Amino acid sequence: MPPVTELAPPQDGACQGGINLADAMTAGEAEIARVMQICNACRYCEGFCAVFPAMTRRLEFNAADTHYLANLCHNCGSCLYACQYAPPHEFAVNVPQAMAKVRVRTYQDYAWPRAFGKLYEKAGLTVAFALSGGLALFMILAIAMNGRLIHEPLKGNFYAIFPHNFMALLFGSVFGFSILALMIGVIKFWREVSPTKDGTPADIKAAAQARVPAVAEAVHDVARLKYLGGGHGDGCNEGDDAFTLWRRRFHQFTLYGFLLCFASTCVATLYHYIWKLQAPYAYTSAPVILGTLGGIGLIIGPVGLLWLNFKRDALRADVKQNAMDRGFIMLLLLVSVTGLLLLVLRDTRFMALWLAIHLGTVMALFVTLPYGKFAHGIFRSAALLKFNIEKRMPNRLGLGGE
Known part of the structure; x- marks a missing residue:
């Protein structure tokens, strides 16, 4: 462990490695560069998560490095509570909070279309309710104009209210645009942080050889939500320095609930177009079972995440993002609750309304x-x-990492 005198507390426009960070980066990016250089000198948290092995491959941190590390951080909080230089120490090393502030900026900067990036600052709870309520009202008025808002039971036939082709075209177009926008944004991000960007021929060759096993491991890490296990696998720190795995579990309920609902839609599409089976489908059919299980997951997960969001230690969070976080969680809850209620009420006179x-x-x-x-x-x-x-490429610094 290096003595404290070898490190430097934060200063405005601090010069690191001969570069004036205040001039070269935004304030948030400069803060990540500052704390990462302190962490590089300490190394106490090196085995905690992917951020620290990635950090050890660098002596200096440019803007692209800070964007990469910010998105690699899962905000588990382990490093904050283990750090001897965390606030109120004069070095004020707070890795989770620094990463969180830059992470949301990357979503804005890489958004497509670029002008829509500002929506990240506005996609909060009020917007979530206003938008869902406004669109639901539009749908209600469209049905009411045809005099079918309250009707005789239709045996769950949604297409008697809205034709199948209309719904497929409308929702397919919106969902397609959203996926396209996300893909363009993440491609822009990847080009900026690519491991072979400005690399040598040897780096490019090593990256190509590593691609297949790296993809397999990355998918495994995402599926397990590996880095929500905290520094020692005991979980994240919520509200205090006690470890809990509930954040990982609630994320898993949410992730797999969403995937089950998506699978339900895909299977229903196959039923309709390939096997020529028309909705409504029986309660024991694959689309209904998958959708029901997914809806339950999308209630348990978001409710738990909302609870953890309210009790989370503000020291490791960017409180300005609470509205965005809670807005998304509430939208997921609204979708799942209304979807399950629709399943229950589909054979009643109120099916069109729901x-x-x-x-x-x-x-x-x-x-x-x-x-x-x-x-x-x-x-x-x-x-x-x-x-x-x-991590499968040559570490030219030879400074550790996996």
């Missing part, structure tokens, strides 16, 4: 996907892929 409400919340979710908290999973997956490629 269909309109559910479709409004789904449309709101799709519209905000590229410009809200959903993006963090996509960017974090890209950062994990870079990490798993990079």
Whole structure:
């Protein structure tokens, strides 16, 4: 462990490695560069998560490095509570908070179209309710104009309210745009942080050889949510320095609930177009079972994440992002709750009303996907892929890491 006198406390416009960070980077990027250089001298947290092995491959940190590390950080809090230089120490090393502030900026900077990046600052709780409520009202009015808001039971036939082709075209177009916007954003991010950017021919060759195993490991890390296990596998620190695995579990409920709902839609599409089976489908059918399980997961996970969000230690968070976080969580909850209620009420006179409400919340979710908290999973997956490629490449510094 180096003596404290070898490190430097934060200063405005601090000069690191001969570069004036205040001139070369934004304040948030400069703060990550500052704390990473202190962490590089200490190394106490080197085995905690992917951030610190990635850090050891660098002596200086440019803007692209800070974007990469910010998205690699899972905000588990282990390093903050273990750090001897954390606040109130004069060095004020707070890795999770520094990473969180830059992480949301990367979503804005890489957003497509670029002007829409500002929506990250506005995609909060109020916007979530206003947008879902407004779109649901639009759907309700569209149904009411045809005099079918309260109707005789239709045996769960949604297409008697909205034709199948209309819904497929409308929601397919919005979802397609959202996926396109996310893909363009993450490609821009990848080009900026690519492990072979400015690399030597040997680096490019090593990266190419590492690609397949790196992809497999990155998928495994994402599927397990490995780095939500905290520094020692005991979980994250929520509210205090006690470890808990609940953050990982609630994320898993949310992730797999979303994937099950997506799988339900895909299977229903196959039923309709390939096997010529028309909705409504029986409660024992694959689309309904998958959708029900997914909806339950999307209630348990978001409720738990919302609870943890309210009790999270503000010291390791960027409180300005709370509105965006809670807005996304509430949208997921609205989609799942209205979807399950629609399943229960589909054989009643109120099916059309609940269909309109559910479709409004789904449309709101799709519209905000590229410009809200959903993006963090996509960017974090890209950062994990870079990490798993990079650690298989030659470490020219020879300073540690995996």
